[in-house]
Amino acid sequence: xxxxxxxxxxxxxxxxxxxxxxxxxxxxxxxxxxxxxxxxxxxxxxxxxxxxxxxxxxxxxxxxxxxxxxxxxxxxxxxxxxxxxxxxxxxxxxxxxxxxxxxxxxxxxxxxxxxxxxxxxxxxxxxxxxxxxxxxxxxxxxxxxxxxxxxxxxxxxxxxxxxxxxxxxxxxxxxxxxxxxxxxxxxxxxxxxxxxxxxx
Numbered sequence: 001x002x003x004x005x006x007x008x009x010x011x012x013x014x015x016x017x018x019x020x021x022x023x024x025x026x027x028x029x030x031x032x033x034x035x036x037x038x039x040x041x042x043x044x045x046x047x048x049x050x051x052x053x054x055x056x057x058x059x060x061x062x063x064x065x066x067x068x069x070x071x072x073x074x075x076x077x078x079x080x081x082x083x084x085x086x087x088x089x090x091x092x093x094x095x096x097x098x099x100x101x102x103x104x105x106x107x108x109x110x111x112x113x114x115x116x117x118x119x120x121x122x123x124x125x126x127x128x129x130x131x132x133x134x135x136x137x138x139x140x141x142x143x144x145x146x147x148x149x150x151x152x153x154x155x156x157x158x159x160x161x162x163x164x165x166x167x168x169x170x171x172x173x174x175x176x177x178x179x180x181x182x183x184x185x186x187x188x189x190x191x192x193x194x195x196x197x198x199x200x
Contacts, residue, residue, distance in 0.1 A: 022143050022167055023060060023089045023101050023133045027052050031179070031194030035068055038187035042077070042117055044070035048192055060087040062105070070117055077115040083107055085127060099136075105129040109149060118186050119159065125151045131163070141167050160184045165194075173198050 031048040046068040055061045064083040069076060085107025093100045107127040113119060131145020143165045150158030165179035175196035182189050 021099060021101065021133060021135055022052070022141050022165075023087065023103055024054065024058075024091070025052065025198060026054065026200040027175070027196045027198040029175075029177075029194050029196035031177075031192040033179070033190050033192030035070060036189045037117075038189075042070040042072045044068055044076075046190060046192070048194065050194075055086060058089055058091060060089065060103075061085075062087055062107070070115075072115070072117075075115075077117060079111075079113045079115075079118055081109060081111045081118075083109040083127065085129070087129075100132060100134055102132040103130070103145070105131075105145075105147075111151070118183070118188075119151065119157045121151055121153065121157050123151050123153055125149055138172075139169050141169075143167065159186055167196065169196075169198075 028051045030050070033046045033048065035042075035044045035046050037043060046066055049065040051063040053061045062083070062085045064085075065080070067078070067080040069078055085105050087103045087105040089101050089103040091101065093102065105128065107129075109125045109127055111119060111122045111125055113122040127147055127149035129145050129147040131143065133141055133143045135141035143163075145163050147161045147163065148158060149161070161184070162182045163179065165177055167175055167177040169175040175198065177194040177196065179192040179194060180190070181192070
């Protein structure tokens with residue numbers, strides 16, 4: 001996991017010279033990643049599917065599905081999470097030389113975690129987030145945001161995630177990205193490698 005974080009930092013320093021927006025655009029994609037828990041309770045891999053579309057000029061509709069297979073000392077468990085969210089982006093910071101685009105988001109989700117590895121319960125939940133995207137040209141953008149999420153049934157079951165993602169658009173349609181996610185209470189680190197397709 002430390003080597004993956006090092007690779008992420010290296011790519012960031014090399015490619016953070018240009019950018020195409022991940023906010024306010026249409027794209028679909030998938031990713032594969034590794035999951036590591038700080039106390040070595042579990043580790044595994046994860047598949048991520050996602051869609052981003054416009055609900056209006058300043059609001060994005062974001063769909064995410066994450067399916068993880070996690071190995072514990074005794075068994076292999078499956079955890080999956082489905083998210084549907086809205087992001088309001090503040091486009092007034094966009095100028096001809098580049099873009100700094102902050103955003104706020106709210107969403108609903110469903111978490112299936114029968115082994116209670118991520119949260120102590122599973123079920124329907126909520127999420128709120130705040131973040132920003134920085135881009136400079138038509139090839140690379142950097143997205144970072146923090147998300148607080150939990151369960152509707154009991155608000156004491158919640159966690160806080162920090163997400164960072166570097167995206168390189170090879171052309172107007174095809175992109176690659178590397179993402180790092182840290183969940184604070186669950187003590188988990190995720191590193192994803194993703195492919196994106198933008199149809200507009």
